[in-house]
Amino acid sequence: MRDPLTLLHEVFGFPGFRGVQEAVVARVMRGAGTLAVMPTGAGKSLCYQLPALARPGTAVIVSPLIALMHDQVRSAEAFGIRAAALTSADEDRAETMRRFRDGQLDLLYVAPERASGESFRSLLRATSLALFAIDEAHCVSEWGHDFRPDYRLLRPLLDAFPEVPRLALTATADRHTRADILEQLGLPQDGLIVAGFDRPNIRYMISPRDGLQGQLKTVLANQAGAGIVYAPTRDATERIAAQLAAGGRTVRAYHAGMDPGVRRRNQQDFVASEDMVMVATVAFGMGIDKPDVRFVAHAGLPKSIEGYYQETGRAGRDGEPAIAHLFWGAEDFARARKRLSEVDEARASGERARLSALAGLVETSECRRMVLLRYFGEDPRAPCGNCDNCLAPPATVDATEVARKLLSAAFRTEMRFGVGHLLDVLAGRETDKVIGNGHHRLSVFGIADEAEQKLVRPVARALLARDALRADDYGGLSFGPAARPILKGEHSLAVALPAPKARRRRGGAGEESHAHDPLFEALRARRREIAQARGVPPYVIFHDSTLREMAGLHPTTLEGLAQVTGVGQAKREAYGDAFLEVLRGWRG
Structure with a gap:
């Protein structure tokens, strides 16, 4: 041996x-x-x-x-x-x-x-x-x-x-x-x-959906490099890809229903690219060993924390900074629970527990990474400092009373109406729909003050995530099994309110100052030439981290190149002279 x-x-x-x-x-x-x-x-x-x-x-x-x-x-x-x-x-x-x-x-x-x-x-x-x-x-x-x-x-x-x-x-x-x-x-x-589940280079961000197209465009504007956007359906995949491509970025779609040749070509182009965005169903990614994905965005709720961890884990495989941003809506939980009703009970109980854990992750006001690591059996000692809740701690308010009022409004309106109508009733707005249904005569009409009205939609999201409310196919809200303990005062409800958004420059967590080092960029250009000539993705030649170290050490001999991490004998013999030509000729 x-x-x-x-x-x-x-x-x-x-x-x-x-x-x-x-x-x-x-x-x-x-x-x-x-x-x-x-x-x-x-x-x-x-x-x-x-x-x-x-x-x-x-x-x-x-x-x-x-x-x-x-x-x-x-x-x-x-x-x-x-x-x-x-x-x-x-x-x-x-x-x-x-x-x-x-x-x-x-x-x-x-x-x-x-x-x-x-x-x-x-x-x-x-x-x-x-x-x-x-x-x-x-x-x-x-x-x-x-x-x-x-x-x-x-x-x-x-x-x-x-x-x-x-x-x-x-x-x-x-x-x-x-x-x-x-x-x-x-x-x-x-x-x-x-080994542990922590991926410290990934920044975890989770937000309620609020104009998804604009939210995704902001992610792309702030984040350079290759990225993946996971969409919940095939139709959504193609729709979101078309919307994002209109912004000028190279964007492709990927799902199982596409023509196999187109799907294969899109995947090959993404693997070979340094800045393409792929909008895909979750089937995309397991077959991709691309280390330089700089961001992963979810346009809907993953199936479980395990799925979320695996899908976000496709970002930053090279150890460089990366972003994982999840956009979720209360309707995601409604759809997930509807799917559970079609699963045999032996499996459904475990799936319900997974969905509940996912609700805890998206709702939490504490460090996201700590919630993730505890789910996998670890005991993190301190907040990570690299998730949205650590970087911009949200305000947490006791919304138990608002939750009771919202649940009461749902009950009094016979559990047939959505959150917008219930908000009008609680706010005392005499809309045509409120008057037409006689809801202005209900005891819950006008019982929410101005501050409580602002909490109704976040509270509705939280109640749907916790299965205290359920939405039917038409958006009507009815009680779930977790409603009664809240109405009876046995359970409280705290809601995290997102911190005000700060403007961020393009590049985000995945772009560092040395990404614009002229020597590093020259080495990337040489790598691109070699990759195209050999018909392989650039990262197969060398990872970005290897090129950065190469630029920093600036070796001018094969012996010096051997000291760079990731330059083994075969790669040194195959590519060494080509990169040394750039390094020796550099006058930066």
Whole structure:
């Protein structure tokens, strides 16, 4: 076996391990089964790539999406690693199997559907295996947010090769899901390594929807670089993309209902771009290993905190500053609860708990990151200082009395009207609709003073999120199960009022002063030329962080270039002279 630390220096150009990488690699090297729960951007792929190079044989990587496999193969090959994917989309399957049998591959990527078949098991017996790695391992658990039944069929494959170490990797798994992964994949209870869920480079922002088109345009105006906008439906995806493109930014759409060729081209263009915005359904992203996404915006409520964490985690994978901004509406919760009514009760109870936790996240006035980390079982000691509530603490008011008045108004109007009409009744406005329904004669007519009227809409959002109010298909508000405790004085309701908006310059958290360093920009231009000539995304050549360090150190020899983080031997030999030409000729 070869020394992993030596390989880390020579192949990847890294001075040392990060976080729990060393502990994970050490377990795999000694053949121990392991589940590594590591946040996106923490270097999960290195945890199987290094042992694959250090141990004899080929590592078999089970991955859920063809696009993700191809992206990982491309990135591995840039480091000089012999990698291939065996998928239905690859025309060189026979050649890949020959290379595998002849021991000419370090990494072989396969989908769970293929990996679970008997024919693939027979193929594996033809050569030596270094390890099994199951990526996105939360897909094996019915308790996970992205369950894939084919992952459940992997255990027989793993058990057929008991001498081969198995490594499961995921960024998103609560305690229940972790326990299920260990059991389903036959991993030992002491094989769990949790790196923590904190992504300190991501700034979390959450706002009620209030003119979504304008809110998204503000995000794009303030945030440079590539970004993703997640929309709740296919129609919304194309509508929002058209609206945002009118502002002059390059914007594309992506959803499963599009022509496959157009969808594929849009994805390829996004991966290769440095500033494109993709408006997509949540299906987009798992197959993208793009490290330089500078922002993720949600145009609607995610399905769960796990989903939110995974989707926002697609920003800032390179460790550079990034923004995650969620825009939510009370109707999102109404739709989510309607979907739950169609799910069997065994699963619905867990989904209700997830939805309740999500309501707590969007409503909270405390540090967003602390709420997120506690959900995943961590115990953060102090506010993060890098979320909207930390940067501009909202005022919190006791709105229990307003909530009771609003609930009473809903009851007195026979639970058939929306919040706008209820506000008119509480404010004592004699509109045609109020008079026509005789609601000016109700005891709740005019009982809200001016200050309380301003709280009615935020209170309605909070009550809908907590399931104290429910909206029907026509917007009419009726009681949910959480209404009675509030009316009876058993529960109170506090509402966070957003701080006044401050004007921000273009660039936001994802843009730092050295982004406009002329040498850095010259190195980016050279990277762009090489990437276009080789037909690969720019980040496959070098990450922005590597170019920034290159600009700062200003090496003029190959030996000096070797000291830059991320410049391994293969990349130094392939690209070194081209970048040294820029560095040597720089007179800035």
